[in-house]
Amino acid sequence: MLPVARAARLRALVVSRHGTAAMSLRTARCLHSRSSHLNSAEAAATAPPATHEAEYAPSLLSEIAARRARAGKLVAGIAAASDSDMFKGPQTGKPKAKRWDDHLSAESKSREPCSLKQAAKHLKQPGLISLGGGLPSSELFPLDELNMKVAMPPDFSENATASHGQQVSIGKYDVRDRDGTYDLSIALNYGQSTGSAQMLRFLTEHTEIVCKPPYADWRVCQTIGSTGALEQALRMFLDKNRGDSVLTEDFSFSTALETIAPLGVKAFGVPVDDQGLIPEAMDELLSNWDAKARGSRKPHLLYTVPSGQNPTGATQGLERRQAIYRVAQKHDLFILEDEPYYFLQMQPYTGRGQPDAPAPSNVEDFVSSLIPTYVSMDVDGRVMRMDSLSKVLVPGSRLGWIVASEQIVERYQRHAEVASQGPSGFSQVIVHKLLDETWGHEGYLRWLMNLRLEYTKKRDALLAACEDNLPRDLVSWTPPAAGMFLWFTVDHTKHPGAGTRSLEEIEQEIFDSCIKSGVLVARGSWFQTEKDAPLTSLHFRATFAAASPENMNAAIARFGRAVQDSFGRR
Amino acid sequence: MLPVARAARLRALVVSRHGTAAMSLRTARCLHSRSSHLNSAEAAATAPPATHEAEYAPSLLSEIAARRARAGKLVAGIAAASDSDMFKGPQTGKPKAKRWDDHLSAESKSREPCSLKQAAKHLKQPGLISLGGGLPSSELFPLDELNMKVAMPPDFSENATASHGQQVSIGKYDVRDRDGTYDLSIALNYGQSTGSAQMLRFLTEHTEIVCKPPYADWRVCQTIGSTGALEQALRMFLDKNRGDSVLTEDFSFSTALETIAPLGVKAFGVPVDDQGLIPEAMDELLSNWDAKARGSRKPHLLYTVPSGQNPTGATQGLERRQAIYRVAQKHDLFILEDEPYYFLQMQPYTGRGQPDAPAPSNVEDFVSSLIPTYVSMDVDGRVMRMDSLSKVLVPGSRLGWIVASEQIVERYQRHAEVASQGPSGFSQVIVHKLLDETWGHEGYLRWLMNLRLEYTKKRDALLAACEDNLPRDLVSWTPPAAGMFLWFTVDHTKHPGAGTRSLEEIEQEIFDSCIKSGVLVARGSWFQTEKDAPLTSLHFRATFAAASPENMNAAIARFGRAVQDSFGRR
Incomplete structure (x- = not known):
């Protein structure tokens, strides 16, 4: 001590x-x-x-x-086993998570631990010589060290980083020679499917700071990003031979829908409003489920993007989340909480030319300003949260993590052992060096605060472009509170072809005209959950993540003209 | 020109x-x-x-x-689409691969391209502004540059690298500012599931150098390593609702078996000898297939590790490969060629104290010395080869690639889009900088030549330890020609409990005794393909990849004593 x-x-x-x-x-x-x-x-x-x-x-x-x-x-040396319990604070007085045996698929339940990975437990024995696993000797790795120049608070800008970013160094044997905790000899060898103990410690602590799960046996496991995590999660819960299905927003992330379909199960859409999923509608849908008419048994899984939903940009408020959680409890749904945009919660939109809302003054204010996660209200352990560095650090890290109960994380891990084998060691050691050793938790939260303001500026620029360029009687939108996307609703009832042409046709016409005039927006139909149903509303999705304000203005002007052309306004 | x-x-x-x-x-x-x-x-x-x-x-x-x-x-900028055809030499006169529609699973056949990724094709249009995909702006990446010190020919040793390794630098905007081909702003953003065009070019050329596929429409796609690639491949070909099964060596890589089992399909073992799979046995098994007795329809998929097979260490010679390929043609099997140890083909074992066989004198000799791959004899396009950097560079890269026909690679890619999304950008840009820009093809081949000699030394040290410490009348082995593993056969007929105790029991006793005395070896039963069948031979697997010669000697002495103890020899 x-x-x-x-x-x-x-x-x-x-x-x-x-x-x-x-x-x-x-x-x-x-x-x-x-x-x-x-x-x-x-x-x-x-x-x-x-x-x-x-x-x-x-x-x-x-x-x-x-x-x-x-x-x-x-x-924690090469391929050291670890779990969140090594790094969590005491969980005194919290209940344990429910068990989800009935929710798991036959595939998931049948997974056995890897013999070779299990044998690694013997490596703890002092003096033991391993001729067991086929791990190459780190001596034969052709890299001696990595150095990088990284952004530092308070000025995280690209220019400041280029001119006086901090130099940080990762040696091959920092653990052996320099009292380090992580180095190339460890990170570049094989690892566990949970990812390294070093990164797992940081992410477990980060989860305590952000989510504070109300049950005791929660755990964290690293992933190769939320796309991969979602695919594994779906296979964990969905079984086509059982007639399973999954519930989600009626317009949902197209890649998620394209992940679900080949599994031979159906996705069903719940109506949404400006705050996303409508709990009453969800309750009604589930209470009156007609398995025969639907061709699937009553869903036992909900997939949702609570903050800055893709594509609608909707963010569920606290009370909305609580109400949805209660419906999930009532119908015993397991919840997949996909939160890539959680930290892209922006400043409230005050309107054009209005003074900005005051930014959080410190990291405590910042964390308090965030809408609580599903995990933070998850008394049953019925949530698996998927987090990712793609939107808040770099997508190329292919590094994310899940938070769920011990049972669920264990099943996930068994799958990852025979699939991804955990994230890249280059990614892990670089991200660890930056987040844990250079920034620390506070520095990382400050980075996220900075990102909040950057995205607020980007959103406001797109909103200004819309106000300047779009016909308000035809195109409507809600300023998003989080994420990267603005969702346009086009009033199809005013289209000259209304009633005679399908919405798919009109959507296609506008999209083609957009491409022709030099703007790419996403079509609403790509995101429609129930692909067999006809489209009943006309939408386009635009992102404010990447383009400059000038380009956003030009692009939205083109989009506006494409809509007007199709509506015979020009 | x-x-x-x-x-x-x-x-x-x-x-x-x-x-x-x-x-x-x-x-x-x-x-x-x-x-x-x-x-x-x-x-x-x-x-x-x-x-x-x-x-x-x-x-x-x-x-x-x-x-x-x-x-x-x-x-090739951010998320640029690419395929091997952009980088291949002319394929004049070669036939096209067969189609494998009947071999594919319902899951694989039902995959549709990702709407959002497909939309990326419009990005080629000059002047188009994208508000389409949710790609973050590289401006918000907190890294300005990466530098590394790497091994260089002719002395690739760790000491030489530490003292005078080559410094190489990866900037954020090398493409924009320094006439580079790849940089952090591209690599750390989202990419395609094929991996970057930059790495794909190198790997396509490398495949030409090493495999020279004899059909025209072969392609390469990057993977997150062969464990992940194998899982995707199995899902591409195996369908439990069709009663599918897979053929492999009767002792096979345990992780592969643990990947197959939860898919609800069976794996069947083909007898092996010192050169691995016996083609005549495979033909007989398939010719007399009794679907009812087996509980599976006749296999249409072969999974094999041709070089330095895990666990037996066996390497199929050229004629053996040709014979197996002919059996595959006869029974219309698709072949998954898993080759992590292909470049760990070692010098011929000349015996203790004998002069070493002469090393290849240049990269041409080296490449000629390698046993041809299945892809190199694949006139039908019935092979998917899985390659990986794990054993030849660093496992932590989580970077590998597959070679197969256009149809197969396209299906693979559709799956990867909703799963891994391709390998880590950190891994890709670092590996590209090393393999493509610093070493080049010739330098990489020289690195592999060096590795050949390093592994030859390691293998010879383990063989010497065995000769010094093992009772030859109880334990036998064949010097491996490739890979990381030595496979011991223990003559169970000489065990005092022969006939009264099961081989599982005896194996357990020896394993426990090994752990107690401080050596970890892998148990043969972990690798038994048909888990329901009783064990009929007694094996242990030892690796020479990681331990020092001194430790190998001590470890094998402990193993020898454990065997002798169990056999009542001490």
Whole structure:
């Protein structure tokens, strides 16, 4: 244990400023270099309890830092097994998650652990020589070190990074030679399907900061991004031979729909409004489910994107989420919470030329400003949350994570062992170096705060372009509170072909005309959940993520002209 | 077109020495910076034909370099679509692959292209502004550059790399600002499920050098490693509702078996000898297939590891491969060729204290020394080869590739779009910088030659340890020609419990005793293909990949004692 005075000093340090925090963490690890594996029980017995009822407390960051200091240096070598329980605060008084045996597919239930990966447990035995797994010797890796220049607070801008970004270095044997926790010799060898212990620690702590799950046996597992995680999750719960189906928004992420269809199960759409899924409609649909007419048994799985839904841009508010969760409880649905845009919750839209809403003044305010996640209200452990770095750091990391109950994560992990084998080691070690060792939790939250403001600017630029260029009597939209997308509803009843031409035809005409005039927007029909049903409303989706304000203005002008042309307005 | 004299000079340069080759390639690209997309037809019309009958010709490397020079600078931005046809030499006179519609699963056949990814084709239109895909702006990526220190020929050793490895740098906007072909702004954004065009070019050319497929419409697609590729491939061909099954070696890679089982299909084992699968046994098994007794229809899929098979270490010779291919043709099997150890083909084992066999003197000799791949004899396009960097570069890259016909690769790609989305961008850009821009094809082949000698040393050290420590009347083995594994057969008939105790029990006893004395070896039963059948022979698998010679000696001594203990010899 650290002396009390020193621990208090550390705690004070880590909440002060980012740079200091990272340093003090490193110092703390040096002071006390024992394995956290050995000390997790001890840590759990002495750390202040992290009750789930509590709102985000400024002390949580310092509590995590103190917990790390108490646990001592994280010792995790090549392919070391790890799980979130090694890194979580105490879960005293929380219930355990329900079991989901009836919800799982035959495929998922039949998975056995990998013999070779299970054998790795013997590696803990002191003095054991392994001639077991076919792991290459790190000596034969052709890289000696990686260096990178990264953005630092307070100025995360590209220019600041280019001119005075921080240089950080990842050596081959930093663990052996420089008292590091992670290095190339470990990251570039084989790993576990959970991903490395080093990244798992950071993500477990991040989950405590953001989600605070109200049940005890939650766990985190790294993924290769939410596209891959969703495919695994669907196979875990859906069984075509059982007549399974899945519920989702009536316009849903097209790639998700294209993942579901080949599994031989149907997706059914729940009506949405400006806040996404309508709980009453969902309840009614499920209460009156006619399996024969639907050709599927009553759904036991809900797939939803709660924040900045793709494609509608809708964000479910707190009460909406609570109501949907209650409907899920009533009908015993398991929830797949897909949240790539969670941290792209933006500043409230104040209207053109109006003063901006005040930005969060510190990371505590920022975290408090976020709408609670489903996991944070998940007393049953009926949610699997999919998180990803694609939208908030770099898509090319192919690195994400899930949060769910121990049972669900264990099943997921068994599948990942024979599929992805976990994310790239290059990605993990680079992201760890940046998020954990350079920025720390506070620095990463500041990065996300900065992103909030950047996306607010982008959204506002697209909204301005729409106000300037679109015929308001034909095209309507709601300013999105999160995400990357603006969803247009075009009033098809005013189309000269209304009643004689199908909406698909009119959509196609407008889309073709857009392409011809040089703008690509996504067609609403791509996202229609029930593909067999005729289209009953006319939509297009535009993103404000990538184009410059000038280009957005030009592009929306082209889109506006394409709509007007089709409606015979020009 | 380059002036003829300059092209000839380039060709001469690129075969001379590695360092020069890389430089001249770069120069060539600068000389002629047009898109290869535009010029591939032109290149095809003028390049000398790469006939598949020809043995590896020293001119192939220079031919590839000249082809690149003619094609001009590769222009491939964020998420640019690409396929191998852009990078292949002319395939004049080769037949097209057969179609495999009857072999594909219902799941695979039902896959539709991703709407959003398909829409990317419009991005080629000049002046088009995309508000389509939700790609973040690279401006918001927090990395400015990556630098690394890498091994260089002729001395690839760890010490040489640490003291004078080559520094290479990857900037954020190398394409825009430094006439580069690939950079962080592209690699760290979203990509296609095929992986980047930049890496695909290198891997397509590498496939020409190594495999020389004898049919015209072969393609390459990047993967997240062969574990993930195998899972996708199995789902592409196996359908439990059709009563499908898969054929493999009677002892097969345990993870592959654990991937197959949850799909609800059976795996059946073909007897093996020192050269792996016995074609006559395979023919007999298939010719007399009793679907009712087997509980599965006659297999239409073969999964095999031809070189350094896991776990038996067996390597199929050329004639063996040809005979197996003929059996596959006779029974219309599709072949999954899993080749992680292909480049770990070692020097012939000459016996203890004997002079080493002479190493290949140059890359041409090296490539000629390799046993031809199944793809290289695949006149029907009935092979999907899985390749991976895990065993030859770093497992942590999670980067591999498949080679198969256009039809098969297209189906694979449709699945990858909704699963992995292709390998990590960090992995791709780092590996590209090393393999393509720093080493070039010749440098990479020299790296593989070096690895051959390193693994030969490791294998010989394990063989020496066995000769010194194992009771030859109880334990036998064959020196492996490739891979990482040595397969022990223990003569169970000499066991005091023979006839009264099961082989499983005896295996367990020896394994437990090994763990107790401090050595981990893999149990033969883990690899038994038909899990329901009783074990009829007693095996253990040891790897020589990771341990030092001293540790191998100590470990094998412990293993030897454990065997002797169980057999009542001590």
